[in-house]
Amino acid sequence: MADRLFKWLTMAMALSVLVLIVLVGWKLYQGSHLALQKFGARFVTTSNWDPVQEEFGALPFIFGTLMSSVIALILAVPPSIATAVFLTELAPPRIRQPIVSMIEMLAAVPSVIFGLWGIFVMIPWLREHLFPWLQKWLGFLPLFKGPIYGVSMLAAGIVIAIMIVPIITSISREILRSVPDLQREAAYGLGATRWEVTRIAVLSYAKRGLFGAVILGLGRALGETMAVTMLIGNRPEIAASLFAPGYTLASVIANEFTEATTDIYLSALFEVGLVLFGVTILTNAIAQLLIVRIGGPRASRAAQ
Amino acid sequence: METSKAYQTWRKAKSVLVSLLCLASALAVIAPLGFVLFYLVRAGAGAVDLAFFTHLPKPVGEPGGGMANAIVGTLVLLGLASLIGVPVGVLGGVYLSEFGAEKLNWWIRFGADILNGVPSIVWGIVAYSLVVLPMKGFSAYAGGVALGFMMIPLVIRTTEEVLLLVPNGYREAALALGIPRWKMIVRIVMTTALKGIVTGVLLAGARIAGETAPLLFTAFGNQFWTHNLKDPIAALPLQIFTYAISPYDDWHRQAWAGALVLILIIFLINIGVRALTQGRFSGVQR
Numbered sequence: 084m085a086d087r088l089f090k091w092l093t094m095a096m097a098l099s100v101l102v103l104i105v106l107v108g109w110k111l112y113q114g115s116h117l118a119l120q121k122f123g124a125r126f127v128t129t130s131n132w133d134p135v136q137e138e139f140g141a142l143p144f145i146f147g148t149l150m151s152s153v154i155a156l157i158l159a160v161p162p163s164i165a166t167a168v169f170l171t172e173l174a175p176p177r178i179r180q181p182i183v184s185m186i187e188m189l190a191a192v193p194s195v196i197f198g199l200w201g202i203f204v205m206i207p208w209l210r211e212h213l214f215p216w217l218q219k220w221l222g223f224l225p226l227f228k229g230p231i232y233g234v235s236m237l238a239a240g241i242v243i244a245i246m247i248v249p250i251i252t253s254i255s256r257e258i259l260r261s262v263p264d265l266q267r268e269a270a271y272g273l274g275a276t277r278w279e280v281t282r283i284a285v286l287s288y289a290k291r292g293l294f295g296a297v298i299l300g301l302g303r304a305l306g307e308t309m310a311v312t313m314l315i316g317n318r319p320e321i322a323a324s325l326f327a328p329g330y331t332l333a334s335v336i337a338n339e340f341t342e343a344t345t346d347i348y349l350s351a352l353f354e355v356g357l358v359l360f361g362v363t364i365l366t367n368a369i370a371q372l373l374i375v376r377i378g379g380p381r382a383s384r385a386a387q
Numbered sequence: 388m389e390t391s392k393a394y395q396t397w398r399k400a401k402s403v404l405v406s407l408l409c410l411a412s413a414l415a416v417i418a419p420l421g422f423v424l425f426y427l428v429r430a431g432a433g434a435v436d437l438a439f440f441t442h443l444p445k446p447v448g449e450p451g452g453g454m455a456n457a458i459v460g461t462l463v464l465l466g467l468a469s470l471i472g473v474p475v476g477v478l479g480g481v482y483l484s485e486f487g488a489e490k491l492n493w494w495i496r497f498g499a500d501i502l503n504g505v506p507s508i509v510w511g512i513v514a515y516s517l518v519v520l521p522m523k524g525f526s527a528y529a530g531g532v533a534l535g536f537m538m539i540p541l542v543i544r545t546t547e548e549v550l551l552l553v554p555n556g557y558r559e560a561a562l563a564l565g566i567p568r569w570k571m572i573v574r575i576v577m578t579t580a581l582k583g584i585v586t587g588v589l590l591a592g593a594r595i596a597g598e599t600a601p602l603l604f605t606a607f608g609n610q611f612w613t614h615n616l617k618d619p620i621a622a623l624p625l626q627i628f629t630y631a632i633s634p635y636d637d638w639h640r641q642a643w644a645g646a647l648v649l650i651l652i653i654f655l656i657n658i659g660v661r662a663l664t665q666g667r668f669s670g671v672q673r
Contacts, residue, residue: 085567085569085570086567086568086569088569089568089569089572090482090486090569092478093478093479093481093482093485093486094482094486096474096475096476096478096479096481096482097478097479097480097482097483097487097495097543098495099475099479099539100479100495100498100499100502100539100540100543101494101495101498103498103502103536103539104498104501104502106513107505107509107510107513110512110513110516110517111509111512111513113516114512114516161412162412162415162416163412163416165408165409165412165413166409166412166413166416168409169406169409169410169412169413170413172409173406173409173410174413182413182417185417185420186416186417187657188420188654188657189416189417189419189420191593191594191597191653191654191657192420192423192597192650192653193596193597193598193599193624193649193650193653194597194598194599194600195597195599195624195627195628195631195646196423196427196597196627196646196649196650197423198628198631199627199631199642199643199646200422200423200426200427202631202632203426203430203631203639203643204422204426245419248416252416276398276399276401276402277402277406278401278402278404278405278406279398279402281405299504302504303504305506306504306505306506306507306508306509307506308506308507308508308599308600309599309600309624309628313628313631313632333506333508333600336508336511336512337508337600337603340511340512340515340603340604341603341604341607352512353512353516356508356509356512359506359508359509360505360506360509363504363505363506363509364501364504364505366504367500367501367503367504367505368497368501370504371497371500371501375497
């Protein structure tokens with residue numbers, strides 16, 4: 084009797100995970116009911132965000148979220164995977180452990196601290212040095228045109244990149260570790276150099292798992308809130324220039340939720356949350372499936 | 388197939404070149420940690436004094452003051468979060484390791500990993516609609532609920548992992564003595580893995596201690612002491628955020644100090660955990 088009770092109790096707790104997913108989705112849907120009804124599809128296709136006129140279009144936030152995440156991925160993926168290769172294929176154990184520890188420490192730094200550092204250290208440096216330099220050499224591209232404020236889409240992208248590097252690196256590392264040694268030995272046996280072994284035997288074997296690691300990084304990038312809110316400039320505009328301020332789904336919620344005075348305004352912010360939740364759930368599900376299939380259940384744990 | 392000497396040299400050179408590139412990447416990846424820590428210590432160390440730990444924030448214009456209420460607030464919120472995250476997470480982990488059927492386990496693990504990726508700001512909205520709206524006000528409870536939900540998937544996964552490290556012989560020996568299964572799990576399996584479970588909880592605590600987004604419209608922040616958990620409460624990350632985006636130099640100084648203290652708390656927990664995980668059956672392997 085006590086046994087059965089205990090089993091049911093633990094089962095209820097375990098199932099709460101699935102209940103929570105449903106609960107989140109339902110609460111967000113419930114909260115955004117008003118906005119869903121009033122705006123319909125217009126909500127995600129128009130870009131007029133005007134609380135005074137009670138007109139809400141979330142396109143600039145969707146654009147900002149995607150744009151900043153893409154910048155972050157472009158900056159973060161190559162060094163992360165190269166680092167994972169370094170740690171699994173090249174580094175002697177003596178220097179592997181310190182680097183792994185430091186990457187874990189980087190992952191433990193809270194978002195708000197990156198934001199603080201971004202405001203007072205990174206932004207001034209970008210404004211004085213990197214951005215003018217980029218504009219001088221690449222200014223003919225629309226991406227690098229326009230006035231430089233410091234706070235910008237690119238600044239947000241850079242800080243997100245720093246923050247998703249640890250997760251992409253540690254998952255890629257688990258994936259590469261799951262590649263059977265036989266695979267490497269066979270390639271060495273054919274006389275391949277170290278890089279050839281890595282490229283032919285390891286990377287091509289681990290391709291799909293690494294893709295999963297990247298998608299998981301994307302999931303984190305899409306939902307990154309505090310550092311982005313502090314650095315992106317918070318202006319709901321769609322601009323071609325990376326130097327222009329932007330706005331993301333997460334940061335509009337962070338900034339405006341407590342200011343939402345009317346029901347429809349609050350409901351619109353709930354719907355922004357719903358969009359964000361939907362997109363991140365989907366991204367994470369795809370990533371987890373890819374990672375678990377390739378790297379085994381241990382690999383997905385590295386995401387913590 | 389090409390076998391000329393020049394080609395062989397090129398192959399080897401290419402291999403060395405790529406190795407060097409990978410090394411450079413590894414250094415580039417950890418460089419930001421150095422930059423952040425350097426500035427935290429440089430700007431924060433001077434601002435951390437006794438008053439920082441013992442005084443309330445001062446109004447704008449008055450120099451001095453501290454973040455005593457925010458430090459206590461963060462601890463209170465962590466405590467409230469643990470009330471939700473620890474029992475649900477630990478017992479859920481027990482189910483996965485001791486009872487679960489393969490298929491259901493797969494779904495629960497999958498669900499936990501997905502929950503783990505839900506943006507923290509979304510947890511804020513959920514706690515807002517579950518607690519703030521019915522209670523008609525921001526409160527410490529709401530902040531605790533938001534953080535507690537975030538703890539669940541973290542604790543479930545680590546608990547399962549450490550329980551699986553306990554050898555089956557222990558379970559069989561206990562059952563052979565006629566001990567009921569639930570007692571065997573609680574007294575033998577969980578006790579053996581206690582260090583590991585505690586480790587998992589501490590790591591989860593360190594993870595959520597720095598969260599700001601879920602607290603913005605739940606705990607809300609407070610410039611004074613909170614005497615009732617139904618009232619808004621201050622938290623270190625919130626205070627850092629408020630001060631960082633303010634236009635006042637003195638507040639900026641305090642934000643750096645707060646950030647330094649916060650990161651020290653988080654790193655100390657992580658280091659403490661490492662010390663804890665020396666023994667058997669305690670390793671939360673990362």
